[in-house]
Amino acid sequence: MAELYHRILKWLDERFGAGAVEDFLRHKTVPLHRYTIWYYFGGMTLFLFVIQVLTGILLLLYYRPTANDAFESVQYIVTQVRFGWLIRSVHSWSANLMVFTAFVHMFSVYFLKAYRKPRELTWISGMLLLFIVLGFGFSGYLLPWNTLAFFATKVGTDMAGFVPIVGKWILVFLRGGPEVTGATLTRFFGFHVAVLPGLATLLLAMHLLLVQQLGMSVPPSVERSIAEGRAQPRSMPFFPNFLLRDIIGWYVALGTLGALAAIFPWELGTKADAFAPAPAGIHPEWYFLFMFQTLKYLPAKIGFIDSELLGLMAFGLAGLVWLVVPFLDYKAGFGRVTRFFTGLGVFALGYMVVMSALALR
Amino acid sequence: MDPADRGQPEGAQPSRRWISLLLGSGVLASIASFLYPAIRYIIPPPLAESSSRSVVAAKVGDLKNNSGVVFKFGSEPGILVRLADGQYRAFTAVCTHLSCTVQYRADLREIWCPCHNGLYDLAGRNVSGPPPRPLQAYEVHIQGEDIVVSRSA
Amino acid sequence: MRKTIPSLVVLLVAIASPLAAAPKNSCLTCHAELEGPQGEPAKKFPSDVHNQAGLGCADCHGGDPQDDSMTAMSPAKGFRGAPKKTAIPEFCGKCHSDSNYMRRFNPGLRTDQLSQYWTSVHGKRLRQGDAKVAACVDCHSVHDILAVTDTRAPVYPTNVATTCARCHADAAYMKGYNLPTNQPAQYAKSVHAHALAQGDTSAPTCSTCHGNHGAAPPGVSSVENVCGTCHVINQQLFEKSPHQAAFAKMGLPACVQCHSNHEIVPPTDAWVGVGSNATCIQCHAAGDKGYAAAQRIAGDLAKLETFYQRAEDVLNTAERSGMEVSTPRVELVSAHGDLIKARVEVHSFNPGEVQKFTDEGTDISQKAYQAGVVALRERDTRRKGLGVSLIFIVLAIGGLYLKIRQMESTPANRH
Incomplete structure (x- = not known):
């Protein structure tokens, strides 16, 4: 067995230098300190993304992206296809877990200042990936073509219409026409299974390459205590020590997904009907709730401006600030922790949690 | 350690x-x-149609002329009628009045709802009694031995 | 010479007239110039169904449409002028009661309207000289009369109630007739008005029950026949029931006794039984046979309703959990049919007959419920499958944990 393994390795090494990979794995280490736990969330998000790709491909075998067939085909998947209910529920639950772990990863990186020089590009590629994940969520929500998703998409794309000058154009681009119709479904399907996966793969490759190139970031506080001689720099080999721990985490995620899928199967609801009155309690997926709730609290008009436009501009601006935060907080690059940015992070996290909680109330 | x-x-x-x-x-x-x-x-499941838009309602030869049969169409009943001249017609079997299941009356040559004596003609039009609307018509095709009924898109 | 010029004109006109698009009608030419009531008929007439049939003013009013002067309207030329109100029916009936004449225009049109009219309350009062009652033109309008098939016509099914209500809802106008004026408002709340508004033009309006030309309230004894023209099964059951004779003896108006006359709202199961909303307790009291029957019928209906609802709830839950339950669902449809049939059977007022349907429906509901329970149990076995998979996962996690511990216990691998 070991003999065969070595022969295969040798064969590969002679062709493309697999030894370099082995070398790389042997030398890659993960710093050990009291914040090491947060390093796991990136890998967890990646693992859930892989689950999404696999279950997504399986769903593609039976799903049909037209207004006439979409709902029926999902119904067929969950009622007729063996284990279809499981695949669909895992896809839905895993999507939500992935958004959650992506947010955890993002905030942990933010608070540990891991975005500081030289990792600005890692941060930006990660933020773009987060936006893509949200795009996956938004486009995927519509695909079962049920009433709730239909109206949530209507409201969600309406928002785009408030953008000045190009708003109408964006709205038509997203919907494939002035209204949410079968054309919207076809488009969202295209975004969900072709455009976004393509972009995500590119960005993911870049993100991972940068992480490997630069290694794991050590938080400034840990760095300082090492520099001051209060602590010893400790680390653990990535392979196999860290990876095995990663795998334990993935197994836990798999078990959780299976349990959620079996105990709380994702409901299908009723087929979307454009002419039916909007049902009570239209809401987007939970990760959009904080924006949804904010817009609800705003009065119809603030001064001369539509509050939707104002809210949208505020969120757009906040997103932009968040995206370029490594450049604003450049002092972190010299190991100086600025209170302001930590406070900003606490505020952002608190705002999202409180607003989402209010929406769910 | x-x-x-x-x-x-x-x-x-x-x-x-x-x-x-x-x-x-x-x-x-x-x-x-x-x-x-x-x-x-x-592995594809036995019911290889992913839409509930068509169903095999009966086999050719199951129905005599001037007779009808109620069949399962998704989770609703449908009615397949063979006219006196041998033509097939299919409709939803859910009466438009209070959702009872309608049946074919060979003596009247009409579709009849037993609940309130509603009558529909063989084009599905409500011609007598309380039904307020015609029965929704389906398309009928013969595929080999099967009489396939489908909802028009 | 003076006489020859007009006669030349007449001659020219006579030669030219076959070439002209429409026959000469001097009535319209002059009356169109007039203001007020005398000009109105000329302005309205082009849209009139009689105009479209090729008839002109003179066909009703007489006179000579070829004559351009006032002499066109001389009795010598057969001019009859506008009829008095009391003369209107005969005025219209001159043609409309003449089968031979009407056949030329519309062979399918009935010609008995006039004789029917004289049997109506309107007709009888008109004969007595009451000019306030409705005659032909009050409902059909005049000079802009539209065919009954025209959706704009005041006598088109969806417009009838409004047309009748013009007088019958007007308390001031109806003063002295000792009639209520709330029937149009009551009718508007009825299931019939609702069906009509939904586009079912065969749904009954005022004239369906009261007659149109022979409009009169149906007598107490004929109510069940009137309702029975559509509600056949209900009528048959009622006529075989003990209520038929009892109601007749007491002078109660059959269907109307429970369902009301104009405000016929959708009935509910609460109408049957001995509850506070029940109609049965109007006559029946605790201890009599009818009271017991009402109690039993209401109980059976409620039982079926409960069982049906329970089955439907279970099937809904199963469906939402991704279980395939379309077969029991289709079967449950016939339980719903039984509920409807049982409600019709109530009109036999025979608990045994009603129970036949409720028992059948309850049975079917029970089976559908069982099928739903089985489907839910199937859902639970999925959880067992998950349990097995979870055991494997825990094994793998345990193995990984021990592997890490073992690996890191050797100093070479220590970090």
């Missing part, structure tokens, strides 16, 4: 084998339990 482990390098040998066995069987069995549903999923 554990002083107990460090203290007995000889005893590590069997325990190492046990750990490998546990790990190997656990990983293999769990992967099998993930692959099993996926493979079962890939």
